[in-house]
Amino acid sequence: MDTIQDSAQKFLDEMNRVGYSIKSKNIASAALSRLIHYHLENKCTQLNSTLTDAYTNGLQDRLNGDAMGQYFAREHLWFIRKYLEYCKSGVINADRFTLPKLPFPESFVRVINSYTEDVSKNEQQRKSRAWAPKRYAYWLSNHGIASFSDAKVTDLRQFILEDSKNLKSKTIPNFRSELRRFHIWLYENNYTKSTFEEFFDFKVAIENKIHPAALPDDIAAVIRQINLNTAIGKRDYAAIMLGVVLGLRISDIKKLQLTDIDWRRGEIRIAQHKTGKPLALPLTTDVGEALKDYIINGRPKFDDPHVFLSHQAPIRPIKAGSSFGSAYTKYMKSAGINGKGGFYQLRRAVGKNLVVAGVPVTTVSQVLGHTDISNTKQYIALDTRNLKVCALDFDGIRPRRWSE
Template sequence: MHSKQAIPDFEARLAKVQDVWRDNRSLKQATIGQYLYWIRRFYHYCMAEALSPDEQLTQVGVNIFAQWYARQRQVDTECTCEGAQSALRAWAFGLSALGVKVPPWQAKVDGIFQPEPQLQSFAEHLRQHRGNPEGTIRKKLAHIRYFLAFIGTRHRSLQDLLLTDVDAFLMACRERYARTTTADIGGSLRRYLRFLFVTGQVSSDIASFVVTPVIHRYEQPLRALPWTDVLRILESIDRRTPIGLRDYTLLLLMSSYGLGAGEVIRLTLDDIDWRAATLRVVRPKTGVAFVLPLLPALARAMVSYLKHGRPRRTPTRHVFLSMRAPHYPLSASSAIRHMLVGYARTAGVTAAYLGSHVLRHTHACRQMELETSSKVISDILGHRSPESLSAYLRIDTQHLRQLPLPVPK
């Protein structure tokens, strides 16, 4: 490790990793300079401590290095850890792309999500009998953990649970969360209490007495934008950068087909059939796949992104990736929401709601205005019944003025 050949070998490897970063078009030169600083400090730290730089290249190993560095320089530990983690994770990705065997950055847990023993049977019930996807199961279990922690502060067990405890919990939720969230938590709790009673874990059935906020249908403002605002948002995206190419293609895809965030972030390169000009999409909740025609404008945007925007060396075949190493797929709708809000601000577009679902609602409203068949719209949106389209209805005041209504005398 301490041979004279070690440093030249390290510098040669460093040059090759920089080529990987540049090939992936994901890092600016200034960022590469910052990364090189941390990588060299890490390498010399490992040499001084007689450690293997490759073996220490894990989240735990880098944290130990960052804490040591912060003590030596008497600087902020949190900022030091953040900078070192970003740089050395990108270093680990570059080495892996070159064929160097590096340890997993984090310990991996195989298999499907496994909750604590107390909630395993309920999770299996949701999975097997309710048909809930893993994301929904995680959300419901989070609600139940919150409830169990609450009754724990009241020194109450599930066996001697009272309805007043449930009411107090929901009142606490209402003070902390929006009405829709409180209603969602209440629904999870009602399901859990009924499960406990049916399986004989509690003797009283109080599920039916759980009262949650009433959310009237269509009481929320319509989550849709005028189509002209969507065009302004798309035009505001700088497609001269890899990030701009990715974001433009993703938002164009959502607005053109009315796809949700969960459908878009699951797309892989294998879902694109260039010969047939089709796009295969999988519903995240049901796992049902369907095929859409690959529209010419979208095909051109996709080709441009794949050629000039998407990182070339990645650990996944997902289409839309983080531009930061190790370039994992976008994992949550929040990333798309932040993306949409930022470009809307640039375009000067304001709205009461700018969540990741707004383009789906906008697409549905636009198709209805174009008098597209309700069956076609429902099939594209994945609705079981065309009646679900009623959620997207809105009053078009311009068309309303043209209706020949009788004038009262």
């Protein structure tokens, strides 16, 4: 009987065969990864109706929130339902998922439609240009403001402050840019008396979350849980070592091919999945030994260029990054490590260790394959030891009205 990971992968493969878009497949993959993780947390490796009902009921509860919060739950519930239907029938029905429209007055709809028609060259641009104005219109209508002309700069500021909490930090600059473009159009077409240019010219400090790095003791405890006498244990160990030592992303690990490993020169050369940029890293002894042991003694004898393969029929390359993430989480739990954590913290540990060792940020950026050095600077915040050295000494500084 298939494991839940295998049945989920078959469903994703079938989605690909029948022509679903990359976006739909990514959403389905994310939804099923969370469902798989929930099963594994409850020590179940096969699809279980009781666990599935409990998980989907939790998603259903999210539908009682505001309309923006419902998007995640609605699309995940839809794809989980399609997956369950596929498990029973072996086919995917032809209907497609569409998100519900945000509710706001028709007066907003007419203006946004005019805007998108005016500034867009095709249907894709019309959708992308409408994204920020629609969120703005929804917020205004929920705050008793019936038209864009009635909105004040204080309303715009409050909207951005509130809505930015629901966006990734990298998305916020683009979000502000789209709103700026929209307000210039509103002014030029006599919908507002101002472009609010003074507001958009003001640089807003965006809070970037500093995600923790895996602790050395935790990593060691996780590795001790891996059974290196099994083929899957050898595979998991090799994959985790690529994250622990080289800081590779899961997306690059699962796509790693045999030809990417230059054993003579002692290098791993890849084109990064996230950025498309080439990256060359040293094949350290520990990583090389882990890969060699898996390839020679654990990897299925199967004609495929990918290093990491599934170990249950049908044999195929690992497509879901959640396979490695779930494995790492499983070993964490076996080691008695509680709290938030995941495979990506291994990459953060590599970045932190390099910064703590005094490696220049530019070099760390190259090792991690960052295209923007600002992505690397966050690792400085993890270097608490040296940050303490930089702290301001308040000795001799007395607050106003200080009394001994």
